[in-house]
Amino acid sequence: MTSLRLALVAAFFGLFGGVAVAQSTGAEDLVRKMAVEVTAAVRKDPDIATSPAKASALIEQRLLPRFDFQRITQVAMGRNWAKATPAEQHQIVSEFTHLLVRTYSNAIGTLKELEVQVKDSRSNGPSDVTVRTLMVGRAKPVSIDYTLTSAGGGWKVYDVTVENISLVSAYRDEFTGLVSSSGVSGLIAALQKKNTK
């Protein structure tokens, strides 16, 4: 009886462990692929560092399809997500995506002198994995963790954590503050204003 239970437990964990390894590999491969593609592009075309248009094009082509902006926005908004109408939600996702793309267009050029090393990954649960990477090339290596989900079929990043600073959490305070002071429409207006600047 006991040995049967043990065997079942072992089988379960064995199977689960196998699945975990398989899903980690898929996520790691995606992160590695993104890193290789983007650094190669930045090195090949030095204009990317100085031309925001070229940088955005690179991000839109190589990174956007691999990020789950719907989920990023949803988590950043927390409880306030439910307060927005579907049309507003759509608008917030699109403005927030635009803001992030713009921000990182200005920073992507620095990848020229850096290299991304994929260290390892850990499973946070079914179809949820964090891939840990190290960006080397400056005096001090920078740790960057990517959290991915495969819930919607195919791996997509939904949080980036730089030196323990989570991107999604960073926006949560701002979003919460704006919604409580000026409502969902106030948040949208603030995003639009920022994007047209």
Place this chain on the structure above:
Amino acid sequence: MSRSVSKSVFAVACALSLATSSAVFAQDAQNDPLEPLNRGTFAFNELLDTIFFKPVSTVWNAVLPKPVRTGVANVFGNLDDVFIGTNHLLQGRGKDAGVDFQRVLVNTTVGIGGLIDVASTQGLVKGDGDFGQTFGVWGVGSGFYLVLPVLGPSNARDTVGRGVRIVSDPRTYATPVVSYSLTGTEVVQYKADNVENANLIDSSSLDKYAFTRNLYAQRREGLVKAGREAAR
């Protein structure tokens, strides 16, 4: 077991000696009872950045060749390594402290008084360590958020940590002229080095105050967590 008990007794003792009320140091990322005052100080710092530090940084970066700027940063970094090592020792991280003090030894001698960071090229990676982090590793919560004039984001615990650093820093005891010019140079050097980051925060935030507060809380929490893990 007994070690962890004595550690927590130590932590409680520290918390009590730092503040009469332990509630002052309660852990909360959004613990900001002084928000109106903090926003005022934040606005003042922003203004100071715009009218003073940004122009000075631009001139600094334009006039001084990169090797000189790196050299200045390295000299301050070398002194900082002494404090990083001290804090690693206080946190019970003997191995990390060993690396820090090796860095100081190598950089002060081979690196000509700290001008050249030779240690980093020898696999001696620079660490993170300060008194605020040490208090955190000992179990003291971050306390309320506090924006310091000129210096920027902090919290109750880290401000006490800064105080300890100032009291233990040899520069504090130099003649005022030397002391102020060294500190001034370090602040300008730091600001000039972080222009990129400041621009990134500018372009990505809707409410820069709340964004900065969050980044600071996350960063400090991460450093304390890393310290605890390394001390284990």
